[in-house]
Amino acid sequence: MDRIYDNCCGIDVHKKLIVACFRCGKKQDVREFGATTRELLSLADWLKEGGCEMVAMESTASYWKPLYNILESSDLNAMVVNARHMKAVPGRKTDVKDAEWIADLLQHGLLQPSYIPDKDQRELRELVRYRKSLVGERTRELNRLQKMLEGANIKLSGTVSDINGKSARSILEYLLTGEPIDEAKYDEMYNQKVIAHNLKATREQIIDDLNGVMSSLQRRMMKELLIHLDELNIHIRNLDDEIDNFMKPEEKQASQAIQDVTGIGNTSAQAIISVIGTDMERFPTDKHISSWAGLCPGDNESAKKRKSGKTRKGNSLLRTTLITCAHAAVKNKKSYFHAQFMRISAHRGTRRAYVAVAHSMLIAIYHILKDGVVFKDLGADYYNQFNKERKINAYLKNSNFPH
Numbered sequence: 267m268d269r270i271y272d273n274c275c276g277i278d279v280h281k282k283l284i285v286a287c288f289r290c291g292k293k294q295d296v297r298e299f300g301a302t303t304r305e306l307l308s309l310a311d312w313l314k315e316g317g318c319e320m321v322a323m324e325s326t327a328s329y330w331k332p333l334y335n336i337l338e339s340s341d342l343n344a345m346v347v348n349a350r351h352m353k354a355v356p357g358r359k360t361d362v363k364d365a366e367w368i369a370d371l372l373q374h375g376l377l378q379p380s381y382i383p384d385k386d387q388r389e390l391r392e393l394v395r396y397r398k399s400l401v402g403e404r405t406r407e408l409n410r411l412q413k414m415l416e417g418a419n420i421k422l423s424g425t426v427s428d429i430n431g432k433s434a435r436s437i438l439e440y441l442l443t444g445e446p447i448d449e450a451k452y453d454e455m456y457n458q459k460v461i462a463h464n465l466k467a468t469r470e471q472i473i474d475d476l477n478g479v480m481s482s483l484q485r486r487m488m489k490e491l492l493i494h495l496d497e498l499n500i501h502i503r504n505l506d507d508e509i510d511n512f513m514k515p516e517e518k519q520a521s522q523a524i525q526d527v528t529g530i531g532n533t534s535a536q537a538i539i540s541v542i543g544t545d546m547e548r549f550p551t552d553k554h555i556s557s558w559a560g561l562c563p564g565d566n567e568s569a570k571k572r573k574s575g576k577t578r579k580g581n582s583l584l585r586t587t588l589i590t591c592a593h594a595a596v597k598n599k600k601s602y603f604h605a606q607f608m609r610i611s612a613h614r615g616t617r618r619a620y621v622a623v624a625h626s627m628l629i630a631i632y633h634i635l636k637d638g639v640v641f642k643d644l645g646a647d648y649y650n651q652f653n654k655e656r657k658i659n660a661y662l663k664n665s666n667f668p669h
């Protein structure tokens with residue numbers, strides 16, 4: 267096979283050990299380095315002195331990130347490769363053999379690099395991921411609060427729609443005092459707007475729902491839980507401000523543009539832009555970005571028979587964000603996404619239908635960012651304009667009316 271690179275390096279990355287195989291033509295030099303910054307800088311200097319054209323490494327956990335940052339700052343070309351794409355020959359598994367195998371594949375152009383965004387976008391992505399983890403933790407705490415209230419036979423969720431809202435919090439603060447809520451106390455809280463005036467439940471129902479049996483231990487636990495919720499809310503608001511200040515003007519503009527797509531809000535738009543960026547030239551077509559995100563059917567065909575079309579893993583942050591947006595989009599009964607969901611879920615199930623809607627949303631986002639077009643919803647009656655006569659005959663056939 268022809269050599270693509272004369273001077274290249276394959277690196278086997280571990281937590282505390284870096285094994286590098288530097289190939290110069292048919293000669294090779296294998297060296298070991300530590301994982302400290304000083305050792306990584308020594309590795310970068312060694313590669314620069316040898317005139318290294320390209321470096322390849324496995325995407326091992328998060329251990330590749332500091333090495334990639336050092337190589338990037340040293341103006342060395344580097345690629346991160348999925349470990350599944352370059353498995354070595356079975357039975358010959360050592361760190362040195364792995365590094366040699368990576369270098370050999372790289373030298374002959376047999377490695378496909380993973381998409382690694384620039385440093386600013388990687389840092390934005392870390393901010394968004396951290397915010398997502400805190401939102402998930404807040405949801406878990408709210409679930410614990412709900413279980414605690416149910417254990418005390420307090421039906422707050424049946425009284426207020428949002429257990430994390432202002433009215434619910436005011437009621438919980440009073441419940442922590444241990445005093446019961448009678449009609450006089452209800453009238454006082456109602457006049458002070460501690461209990462909201464727009465609650466659908468009646469006065470008697472609210473009093474019955476809020477008078478449970480809560481022990482002193484449960485009150486102490488609930489107090490700590492509410493303090494933790496307040497802390498999480500503060501951290502999430504701080505991260506919202508940090509993300510907004512960190513985003514570049516073109517990223518803010520792109521985030522605003524994709525919010526025209528049904529079901530996408532500001533938080534989701536920021537998460538999507540942090541993953542895919544604003545430059546769509548790295549994805550030749552919308553099929554490429556759909557495959558990379560893991561939202562299109564997989565290829566599995568043999569002997570002219572199509573087998574399972576299970577989707578690949580793809581980028582987890584982008585995939586989960588878009589599927590969450592799909593859940594919101596299908597609730598709008600006037601949108602195309604609702605019609606698509608109803609059409610697919612009838613014969614393929616709801617889970618596949620949500621993935622299909624997320625796939626359509628990603629295609630729309632791709633063309634908004636690449637072509638600069640404005641999103642236009644096709645409408646809920648989009649599918650009704652096709653095969654009208656066949657649909658009419660099908661409805662007549664399934665109906666009980668005589669023809």
